[in-house]
Amino acid sequence: MLFSESIGRKVVSTTTADTVGAVGEFLVDPRSRTVAGMQIKKSKTGDALVWSGISTFGTDAVTVDSADRIVEIGTEESLSGLDGKAHRVIGKRVLSTAGVDLGTVDDVEFDPETGAITSVIVDAVSIQGSTLTGVGSYAVVLDHRDR
Template sequence: MMLFTEVRGLPVLSADGDRRLGAVTSLTVDAPSGTVSHLRFRAGRLRGETVLAWDAVRSLGPGAARVAPVTPADAVPPGHELLGRRVLTEEGVERGTVLDVAFDPRDGRVLALFTTRGELPADRMTGLGDHALVVRTS
């Protein structure tokens, strides 16, 4: 298990570890499936963000993310940042703000959401957009 806050800032290396490609900026989550779908990183402050599909991540650990060769993506989903996102139920009831997310670094499965109002099971996520993370009430 790893936390999103542990991943942010990790070096991104080529799969063989020979080249440093940048540093992780965020992880994109597909809320309905409850999995990490993309890893996002920058090579420098003035460089654009590179987005890789999760299946291009060869390994992810406390020291670095190792990734397959970077190729231009066909269709990149919007990158809604989950950390700091407001949490609402399907009925529109405020359920706090996301502080951190636990996930399995091997398969990208989200395990739990840690919010300002306590822990939420990942299987309650239904959608993530510009305004909020939407969760089922039970």
């Protein structure tokens, strides 16, 4: 599944069958090469959803057992330092660990069951997600020797 296809997807409580928010930005943990969580828009209970709080990440909606799974990002230690413009991935410059400019992130593919980053799409070229080493204000860094 791609980040670009998932942004804006409804978050639905399986307990009440109500829409409790919508997917905003993805919060990527480069150390574990996973989606740690998501910023949530249009929610009354908070602004973030930790990946472990998701029941299912489906093709039409993200389900949670309760609206209480959506929390304030500042109260969730596992999301600390992963939010904000400096940590957005799509549209960011990509550098190799050797300091070579590889292009720009077009999209990110992830496993909807585990949240694992499976590939980073750079200038229409898919690069294995296992090469992700950093996300910062200047660039996304991949351990990638050549193109």
